[in-house]
Amino acid sequence: MTTEERDEVPRSVNSSNFRERIREIKWASLAKTSKQWLRNPLNMALFLWIFVVAVSGAILFMVMTGMLNSVLPKKSQRDVWFEVNNQILNALFTLMCLYQHPKRFYHLVLLCRWKGDDVTTLRKVYCEKGSCKPNEWCHMMVVVLLLHLNCFAQYALCGLNLGFRRSERPPVGVAICVSVAIAAPAAAGLYTILSPLGKEYDSPQGDEENQVQGVSNRKVSLERRYSFASRNESSPEWRGGVLDIWEDITVSYLSLLCTFCVFGWNMERIGFGNMYVHIATFVLFCLAPFFIFNLAAINIDNEMVREGLGYTGIVLCLFGLLYGGFWRIQMRKRFKLPSYDFCCGRPAVADCTLWLFCCWCSLAQEVRTANAYEIVEDKLCKRRENESNVDEEDGVMDPSCLPEKMDTRMASSSSLSQSKLKGDEALSPPSTPFIHREAT
Structure with a gap:
């Protein structure tokens, strides 16, 4: 077998494997999943944003590389198209940073406060499966600061694009802002994956105790809330x-x-x-x-x-x-x-x-x-107040709806009956409001 024949064998094998992999894709299920994803209004807006960014970015790239010189022969026309698409991309990326920045400020506040519920909220966002990670506070802080750097770099780029015309715009400042705005979120994503935040660890005993304590605290709070519902x-x-x-x-x-x-x-x-x-x-x-x-x-x-x-x-x-x-x-x-x-x-x-x-x-x-x-x-x-009003109108009181009042009244009635037993040695019947009558 010659060298050329040996080179052609793996090419044919790779092409056949590629075709088989394409055939294995379930296009119907993929289309169904895509439709379900687009039904979400937030995903629809994100898709529209990505589409406009892709179109505007492609036009900007073709103008910069001279691919549209035949269509736009005059330099003034190319300058207009360049500036229009540049400003559109600048506006879209600035809006995205503005929409994300309140949540990032909130996460920074939670990191500085670092309490029980705050830790749980941050773990759900930045940790794999929302579990405890070693030195998680430091790693989360690095990610959050990188995301803030992305926003501030985009704001600086927006200021350069809006404050200067194209001929007066400093190219070094634009290059630095663009580089930082792109590199900061990419570094944050890679750091989240490669750092302990993106890995799975066995939860330590102290964390389990904190989770048990948190569950007990939630039970107590739920019991208190159920007293009002x-x-x-x-x-x-x-x-x-x-x-x-x-x-x-x-x-x-x-x-x-x-x-x-x-x-x-x-x-x-x-x-x-x-x-x-x-x-x-x-x-x-x-x-x-x-x-x-x-x-x-x-x-x-x-x-x-x-x-x-x-x-x-x-x-x-x-x-x-x-x-x-x-x-x-x-x-x-x-x-x-x-x-x-x-x-x-x-x-x-x-x-x-x-x-x-x-x-x-x-x-x-x-x-x-x-x-x-x-x-x-x-x-x-x-x-509870709505329920009690209805029950009082019907002349029927449901003890399950009024746990606190039932407990206090039952305690007072029991103490009253005990005092009567000691003094008069006679049993007194319970008061009528505590008898739950079935609706006929």
């Missing part, structure tokens, strides 16, 4: 319709005048994260695109492109309301609230539509619903 609601309902603003006019006015603050407060109390992170993120979603895109349009000489970027910023600000729609979807799914099907039978689209066209009414409905129930272990429970 009666029982799980099997089929919870929204408190009033979307337009029933007169049901609680105070909530409606607060939702209208303090939308961001009320939204963040409501998200925190129902267990969807920190209030300040939600407020800052929501404000940035609704205001940042307008300023970023309008500032980016200043250094562009084409009037039509400038107007297009300005209108794009306004549209993105309006679509920032979908942040509230996304969390309404999470609220409905977690607490099994009824869905609206007026948008082609798709509840997620209906939730986003409600926030786009009636954000204040939707927020007021969510706040009223959270006020009407007590949340225990991601379940909606009837509040």
Whole structure:
């Protein structure tokens, strides 16, 4: 066998193996998984962001390498296309850093505080399987600082792009900012994988004791919370319709005048994260695109492109309301609230539509619903005062709904009966409120 024949044998084998691997891919299941992934509004926005970045980056690369010289023969045309795509990429990456930065600041605060619940929250984000790692505080701090460096480098790059025209822009400063903005998140990702944060370890005994203590503390807190809630609601309902603003006019006015603050407060109390992170993120979603895109349009000489970027910023600000729609979807799914099907039978689209066209009414409905129930272990429970009112009207009291009152009253009745036994040596019947009568 000659040398050429020997070289052709592995080529044929590799090509046949490659074809077999392509045939083994289940394209139907892959397409189904992709559709399910795109149904998530957050993933849809991320896909759109990636698509625009890829298109704009490809055009910028082709202009820089001269691949579009035949299409754009004049240097002035190439300069316009370069600056437009450069400003679009700058705006998109700056917006992404702005949206992520409140959460990164929150993680930095948790690291500085480093308490029981804070450690658990950080482990879920940065540790493999959320378990304890050796020297985890130091490793987490390195990752968080690298992510902050990414944001600040992008802000510096944004300042250079917005503050200087292309001819006056310092190339050394731009190169440094671009390098740091790209290298910092890449280094953070690699450090997370290669450091102890990305490896599995046997949990030490001290950590197990902390977990047991945390479970016991959660049990005590749950017992206290159950004293204010009666029982799980099997089929919870929204408190009033979307337009029933007169049901609680105070909530409606607060939702209208303090939308961001009320939204963040409501998200925190129902267990969807920190209030300040939600407020800052929501404000940035609704205001940042307008300023970023309008500032980016200043250094562009084409009037039509400038107007297009300005209108794009306004549209993105309006679509920032979908942040509230996304969390309404999470609220409905977690607490099994009824869905609206007026948008082609798709509840997620209906939730986003409600926030786009009636954000204040939707927020007021969510706040009223959270006020009407007590949340225990991601379940909606009837509040004790609501339950007791109903029972008193019917003349029937359920002891399981009033654990604290039952305990105190039963204790007082038992002590009273003991005193009567000592003094009169006679048994006294229990008082009538403690007899649970079955409904006939």
